[in-house]
Amino acid sequence: xxxxxxxxxxxxxxxxxCILGAFWFDIWYHNMGNLLKVxxxxxxxxxxxxxLDFENAQPTEAEREVWEQVDVVLKDAKGxxxxxxxxxxxxxxxxxxxxxxxxxxxxEQAWAAVVPxxxxxxxxxxxxxxxxxxxxxxxGALTSETYSDPTQHLERExxxxxxxxxxxxFTLRFDELKMTNPAIQNDFSxxxxxxxxxxxxxxxxxxxxxxxxxxxxxxxxxxxxxxPMLKTLSDxxxxxxxxxxNLPIENTTDCLSTMxxxxxxxxxxxxYRSRFTSEETVSFCLRVMVGVIILYDYVHPVGAFAKSxxxxxxxxxxxxxxxPPNSVEGLLxxxxxxxxxxxxxxxxxxxxxxLQ
Ligand SMILES: *[C@@H]1O[C@H](CO)[C@@H](O)[C@H](O)[C@H]1NC(C)=O
Ligand SMILES: *[C@@H]1O[C@H](CO)[C@@H](O)[C@H](O)[C@H]1NC(C)=O
Numbered sequence: 001x002x003x004x005x006x007x008x009x010x011x012x013x014x015x016x017x018c019i020l021g022a023f024w025f026d027i028w029y030h031n032m033g034n035l036l037k038v039x040x041x042x043x044x045x046x047x048x049x050x051x052l053d054f055e056n057a058q059p060t061e062a063e064r065e066v067w068e069q070v071d072v073v074l075k076d077a078k079g080x081x082x083x084x085x086x087x088x089x090x091x092x093x094x095x096x097x098x099x100x101x102x103x104x105x106x107x108e109q110a111w112a113a114v115v116p117x118x119x120x121x122x123x124x125x126x127x128x129x130x131x132x133x134x135x136x137x138x139x140g141a142l143t144s145e146t147y148s149d150p151t152q153h154l155e156r157e158x159x160x161x162x163x164x165x166x167x168x169x170f171t172l173r174f175d176e177l178k179m180t181n182p183a184i185q186n187d188f189s190x191x192x193x194x195x196x197x198x199x200x201x202x203x204x205x206x207x208x209x210x211x212x213x214x215x216x217x218x219x220x221x222x223x224x225x226x227x228p229m230l231k232t233l234s235d236x237x238x239x240x241x242x243x244x245x246n247l248p249i250e251n252t253t254d255c256l257s258t259m260x261x262x263x264x265x266x267x268x269x270x271x272y273r274s275r276f277t278s279e280e281t282v283s284f285c286l287r288v289m290v291g292v293i294i295l296y297d298y299v300h301p302v303g304a305f306a307k308s309x310x311x312x313x314x315x316x317x318x319x320x321x322x323x324p325p326n327s328v329e330g331l332l333x334x335x336x337x338x339x340x341x342x343x344x345x346x347x348x349x350x351x352x353x354x355l356q
Pocket of ligand 2: 307314348349350351
């Protein structure tokens with residue numbers, strides 16, 4: 001009884017301090033405009049609860065070095081998505097060439113159509129490697145011993161947290177586009193078959209878009225995955241964990257679960273949500289929440305759906321379901337079909353049925 005009332009008093013105090021904090025914050029915010037950074041009311045007993053400024057966060061001096069490295073990569077992300085979205089395969093040319101194997105002109109036409117496409121596929125693949133390296137730097141910074149826990153990291157390194165979110169946002173979008181474009185795998189396998197035939201016949205096939213065998217194998221494997229970019233990030237995160245033997249895996253997965261909670265809390269708290277100046281930030285936040293859940297599910301030994309998971313899966317799914325119908329179907333599908341542990345026996349039936 002005493003414990004309960006103490007706890008209650010603590011909560012009341014926290015609420016009071018938060019309101020007071022928010023009040024002063026508002027005054028400060030309206031005076032300082034873009035200097036808006038954080039609204040802090042973190043109670044360790046509760047979920048990490050602060051406003052992560054996805055719209056305006058700027059790097060501090062301490063963040064700058066990593067931020068600049070990652071920024072160089074992120075600057076190219078939009079162009080990659082635009083190119084992938086515009087990617088029209090060489091299905092027609094390939095079909096005609098295959099149906100008329102003795103028509104040399106058609107063979108040449110198909111080859112001429114495929115080679116530049118392979119150049120694009122190689123470029124996307126190479127970008128995935130750069131993105132993995134960027135993620136590696138971010139994880140290094142966000143799990144360093146500079147701050148004692150992931151909440152402090154995300155709160156004080158908001159510009160890095162924002163970049164991390166942008167990487168996840170890009171990743172889900174890339175995989176969505178890849179998933180709906182079967183031409184990609186078709187083009188690449190035609191290229192490989194034709195290339196090995198040309199090699200046997202000693203026809204030189206050199207050119208800037210030529211890929212050697214070893215690289216071709218890696219690119220094939222990359223596109224064979226249903227969600228290649230996410231696979232790259234989860235492998236990269238696992239690699240990060242195994243390379244940093246002194247860093248417990250929890251320190252990395254806690255960074256992910258904290259990010260998921262921060263997104264969830266911002267989405268379900270009207271005061272925070274109303275600070276977003278654009279609806280796009282809402283969908284950004286939703287996508288990041290889902291991306292980070294999937295990543296956690298891959299990297300954490302027992303995954304995001306286990307009882308011991310630090311992600312409140314029911315809460316996150318509820319936030320998704322509270323959005324306008326049809327706006328989040330893709331994200332719910334990502335949870336349904338690209339997570340690793342949803343169908344484990346140990347997953348709570350309630351969670352399974354929420355996703356049905
Ligand atoms: C891992 O996280 C714990 C708790 O947040 C912290 O005390 C510890 O210093 C971290 N370990 C390293 C190596 O950063
Ligand atoms: C599953 O979740 C529900 C709702 O939160 C809870 O009541 C139930 O005890 C959980 N079941 C198990 C087996 O943990």
